[in-house]
Amino acid sequence: MGDALQPWIKNDRQKRLFEKAVRISQEARDHIKETDRDAVFSYKTLKVIKQEKYPSLTLPADAGGEDLSLYEFLLLQQKIAEGDGSVALSIGWHLGVLMELSEDNLWNDVQFERLAKEVAEDQKVVNRAATEPATGSPTRGGIPETKAVRNGGQYILDGRKTFTSMAEHLDYYIVSAFVEDLQEVGWFLVDRHQPGVSVEKTWDTLGMRGTASDDLVLNQVELNEEDLVEVKSKRKSLPKGWLLHIPACYLGIAVAARNDAIEFAKNFQPNSLDTPISEVNHIQDKIGEMEWKLLQAHSFLYGTARKWDEEPDQRHLMEEELAAVKLAVTNTASEVVDLAMRIAGGRGLSKAFLFEKYYRDVRAGLNNPPMDDAVVSMLAKKALS
Known part of the structure; x- marks a missing residue:
């Protein structure tokens, strides 16, 4: 159905963007035997993803992105999935999160601009880490067992997250936690290189093995107050x-x-x-x-x-x-x-x-x-x- 996709491409802009997805799709397909066998995400595929400046596409134009529409986003994601679904799903979370942050204004301007700048300039990659062993899918409403405890002007984060796609390759995690002093759920922006942050290789599944959705382990991670980027009670309940x-x-x-x-x-x-x-x-x-x-x-x-x-x-x-x-x-x-x-x-x-x-x-x-x-x-x- 490759040829049948062409009517869905409406203009030169979409054709140019689609070619990025074609190149990523071809690279991903070259590595599927290895990534499926070993349950890993290919560094070589990620290198091409970044060379194509794919991580910044859903950012607004004034933030260094392409202001990708939902239609365009899906068109590109489907093409990448034709090469390897694991790659498409993994990078799709990153692009989707940025699209959500851009459209719904979930963070204050300083917090969002800080992340957007790094994505636009360095093609850094981020994903939410919300699922836990005890709570299952966050869409079912479970309260995170990951805890954030205030210590003066800081928060100390402890917990474990499962199903963290591309865990080893992410530059940032947006981690859900129960914030004890607020008595509600919040989300923290956590740098991959922060002391106490580690990835445990646990991903051994039947399908989508190449997402490398290993466990994110947080052990006494010290965060600043401004790293608390979202609070549940202040989030708008909007269709996604x-x-x-x-x-x-x-x-x-x-x-x-x-x-x-x-x-x-x-x-x-x-x-x-x-x-x-x-x-x-x-x-x-x-x-x-x-x-x-x-x-x-x-x-x-x-x-x-x-x-x-x-x-x-x-x-x-x-x-x-x-x-x-x-x-x-x-x-x-x-x-x-x-x-x-x-x-x-x-x-x-x-x-x-x-x-x-x-x-x-x-x-x-x-x-x-x-x-x-x-x-x-x-x-x-x-x-x-």
């Missing part, structure tokens, strides 16, 4: 369009599986046939089913992104729609990869092909927020109200 980078990633994995399945079908000819299997009716049926599923997913994802970009006054009403896109697209992506596996047959299980990796990686989309049950419940309550 940037989270559509999640379904864009899994859609990219599905497109890659579709492309490989078609290539396989056109070139595989068992000696029981006079033609490649692409000429067999039930194989064509599966290819056709992949196509209409992908067309639906593309339309829902990018149509919603255009609405977000073109109707900003309607964004506060889009929470259910955004959640429905995530549910629909990630589940569709899983169905498409399953069809690709069926086309490849037993060879789809072989490490000689990438089908089994797509199959493992796409499954992870069901565990990214918002989860299916939460979305279904949200939609039901909206309908009943």
Whole structure:
């Protein structure tokens, strides 16, 4: 579906930006055997990401970025995911966080400008660290067990965070903690090189192994008052369009599986046939089913992104729609990869092909927020109200 993506590119600016994603995607694909085997994120891929100035794209233009629209963000993320979904999901968190900070004004100007300057000038990378062993996903409402205790003009931070994508490669972490003197949840900007900050290699999963989402360990980390960048009670409860980078990633994995399945079908000819299997009716049926599923997913994802970009006054009403896109697209992506596996047959299980990796990686989309049950419940309550 590489050629079919071209109609989604609307102008020269998007073409220029898309070429950045193409180069990152190609580099990422070169390292997938190593990163999948060892559950690591490639330094070489990160080097290309920074050379392309990709980390600063979602910053406002006056802060040194490209003021990327949501539509453009998803277009680029999907392309990177066609090379390796782990890379797309990992760097997507960074770009999404910066988009959220830029659009929702969650930090004061000094705090945001400090981080934005380092991202724009040095392509530094940041991610939120919110998930914990005991609380699970922060979207479920658990209070962090990570604690921030005031000590004079400082805070002392102790705790452990799980699912910290690119943990070893991040320059900054935005860490959630229970702030004892405020008796509420806050977020601290923590420098990777701060004493007491370490990464423990714990990431050993079935899929998305290349995100290297290891544990972040915080042991008596001393922080200044100004490092407390967000407080929960002061945050606006707004729909998060940037989270559509999640379904864009899994859609990219599905497109890659579709492309490989078609290539396989056109070139595989068992000696029981006079033609490649692409000429067999039930194989064509599966290819056709992949196509209409992908067309639906593309339309829902990018149509919603255009609405977000073109109707900003309607964004506060889009929470259910955004959640429905995530549910629909990630589940569709899983169905498409399953069809690709069926086309490849037993060879789809072989490490000689990438089908089994797509199959493992796409499954992870069901565990990214918002989860299916939460979305279904949200939609039901909206309908009943």
